[in-house]
Amino acid sequence: MSKIVSVHSFRGGTGKSNTTANLASLLAMGGARVGVVDTDIQSPGIHILFNLDESEMGHSLNDYLWGKCAIKDCAHDVTGHLGTQVKGQIFLIPSSIKAGEIARILREGYDVGLLNDGFRDVVTEMGLDYLMIDTHPGLNEETLLSIAISDALVIIMRPDQQDYQGTAVTVDVARKLDVPKMLMIVNKVPQAFDLDDVRSRVEQTYKVTVTAVLPHSDEMMTLASSGIFSLKYPDHPVTQGYKAVVAELQR
Amino acid sequence: MNQQQFERAVQELRAGKEDIRPSDVVVYSEPLRSSLTQAIRLGRISLTDFSKLLEVERTQAQQLIALLVERHLFYVSAFTSPTDTYYETRLSASTRPMTRLRPDVWKKIDD
Secondary structure, X not given: OOEEEEEEOOOOOOOHHHHHHHHHHHHHHOOOEEEEEEOOOOOOOHHHHOOOOHHHOOOOHHHHHOOOOOHHHHOEEOHHHHOOOOOOEEEEEOOOOOHHHHHHHHHHOOOHHHHHHHHHHHHHHOOOOEEEEEOOXXXXXXXXXXXXXXXXXXXXXXXXXXXXXXXXXXXXXXXXXXXXXXXXXXXXEOOOOOHHXXXXXXXXXXXXXXXXXXXXXXXXXXXXXXXXXXXXXXXXXXXXXXXXXXXXXXX | OOHHHHHHHHHHHHOOOOOOOHHHHHHOOOOHHHHHHXXXXXXXXXXXXXXXXXXXXXXXXXXXXXXXHHOXXXXXXXXXXXXXXXXXXXXXXXXXXXXXXXXXXXXXXXX
16 A cells, blocks of 8 residues: 655754665665655755756646646656666656746645645556655644645754754644654764664653654755765665665554 | 534534635634534545544534534535445635635634
């Protein structure tokens, strides 16, 4: 049975798109058909990780939301862009990176319900095993709706006081919307921190199991979104953390 | 769901004319709220299963579903057979502008 997975963080810059791309790639490595939707319409970016050039984009999510095409027409097979042998397939539904189109959607808004109907359609029509939703940070009605229809919610936070408070709100929303599976990732943890201590403090704060505590990685910074980290560094501790999350999603 | 909970559920679904979005269900009382979140994730549910989920009589389930259909959260599915009626949950309820969010949803989350 297919699963809809939302990846969310209350604040920006937590590594949400990077995490979404890595989880999707590892799922596809395992043979799954995975869809990835960039709903960060205001500041899209996940297409960079999948090396999808603007010239290759054709239709984007914006076109679907404006009624110009079916959502399936916005899905780009990026499996071949990963630069390695992948058993499954990855389809990316990018948001437009044209300034005028971003400005238009911010000005006019869009029907978030239509977006969610699109999620359901694309899962069915493309026979996806997983649909990963890379959400916009913060909380708005779009986020609430994504959480309301998701089978799993991956919450990403950094060990930062601002993240601690905001994440509590997200966890609360997820509980009120009965998300069947909530997975917490603590990302970009400084090397000087004790990872077990961070895990324990976060678990005590939110009463949620932390699936992965990912250390800050110079290799990740150096890669600078030019590829999928877990494929380039399969044995790195960060990749092991991603694999732990994938194992939970598959369960 | 006891009689008091059923009457409250009917009252809550009758209050308001606008379409119900999946996120709006947080404002409803139990067990209506959790049953609806489950039905939304399932995508499709039969009348029989809905009445089992809520632990109500079939006629009571029909009454609740009629209100959910009226407010466009549910619609009759093409999977409906002579033996049972199936419903699908609609995610695109859009009778209110995006700039006007339901304030009680956010209030309920803050409570």
